[in-house]
Amino acid sequence: MTDMDDDDSIAQRKMQFLYALRSKGVTNNAVLGAMEAVDRGPFIRGLFAERAYEDMPLPIACGQTISQPSVVGLMTQALEISPRDKVLEIGTGSGYQAAILSKLARRVYTIDRHRRLVQEARVVFDALDLTNITALTADGSFGLPEQAPFDRIIVTAAAEDPPGPLLAQLKEGGIMVVPVGQSDAVQHLIRVRKTADGLEYDEMRAVRFVPLLEGLGKDT
Template structure:
């Protein structure tokens, strides 16, 4: 378990990076990032840095998780789709804010690991599915909120189509691994509004399923 002093430092670091929404901070205080970081890097779970996980993926740095969650502006009645489960940490944070979270990941092994943690934490409103995230989850659409934790060259059309009117999608967009921008997309009656938020670095959004 995380001790009180580490938790205070963790939350202070989040606030200093611009995560100020009380509900988001409360969710991130409740969900122990240490549960999602294994092996050599477990000691660094409460530092504000991305860390490697299985299948060549990463767990995002906490301040980026906080800022993306804050931008999503999730309400307690929302149905949320997360594309790119990874460690499961982001989905667990969203589970504290939304009515229902669907999270999809192309690597079966990551889904299995994440589901074990969700069960251990008694997170009953998260459904984790092995699927091609670039296609979204049409059978559960439309969604009130969509969060993409891998970078696309453009906001993906299939995901935008699965957004409810008035819904919000937060997605990293960029042509390369080095230059990406976090974009907030809002679906309006007339189309889509785009807001550029900040530079970020994410693994690329890939089509198809992974090998493990």
Template sequence: MNEPDPDTAERKMQFLFALRSRGVTDKRVLAAMEKIDRAPFVRGYFATRAYDDTPLPIACGQTISQPSVVGLMTQALRVGARDTVLEIGTGSGYQAAILSVLARRVYTVDRHSRLVREASELFRELDLTNITSRTVDGSHGLPEQAPFDRILVTAAAEDPPGPLLAQLKIGGIMVLPVGQSDAVQRLIRVTRTETGLDYDELMPVRFVPLLEGLGRDT
């Protein structure tokens, strides 16, 4: 059995310290982010920066989010062990992998079939059997599997999309970035109650826009 590389081990420790210092304090979330190594989700030229707390480019003009933002969004979602979660925007698959450690079942969708295909291969390699990946227009959600306990959106809309709100259970939570431009966005948490929707504004963020339709793979 190969001994772990001391340099890699040190970078992983610094990675977890950075998460805590930026406000990721939920023990379950930290444990999930320690368990799911970010390195397999960062390919090619940027692979050496897998443990940096920074967003990085991936295929199809998308990005893998900054780890501390992933942690804070996951923490805000308050995922329970029996929850079924819908993620809009599979991207690299990193966020879905972390959610899979915390939830009973994760459905993740993306408009780019290449991203879904590559993420699905990683999920199989990592033996993450409770994730279902699909290539669909995420702005419409996944109505055939609704309602969901939790919904996480990793692309910014001007307002929370109506179809996604409709797929949230009573007592369910959706976390998503909203904003009219990529320069001014806020992360919000929406909780569906018996009488309506409660909104909490969490922090400024910057995400790619939520687009309708299927994407061209590049």
């Protein structure tokens, strides 16, 4: 196979990737542009690397998963990010979601309870020259009060209810997107808007995420 054939194959996979996103409801041009700009491949290692461009969740280290791209796109779209926003992500995982956010926001803070995942994500961020991401090992259920308030908060692990400490760190006018559910079988993606009059909730769609756990991972 020639280099030109390789280029054609990559271009075709990208076209199919973007078509799959649109067909699942990701229609915001800025979000689609960010997802086109960030290659999912470097965030997936080992046996599943060849499936990086498929719209499916894949296992990563520490018993976690990288979400399917359409869910990443829908959650990002729901945040309605503007270029001046400061965003907090709970659950760094592979780092893919944070990389997408970094193309849309001024600053991204991402937290994970597994030190190994944070270290591996930092390597990819550096390789991709994503300089507006700060990745930290910490208990994400408490957020990051020293950097609060945040314009946007995204949680990539399921809680029984939208976590109070995170809601407290959300600016008035801010948006939080979080999967909510008491089991891994019944979860719904919720968008919370913080207004002067209180909190407004929108239920978006059924999802399946790993649970939001307190404390640090065993590898830390």
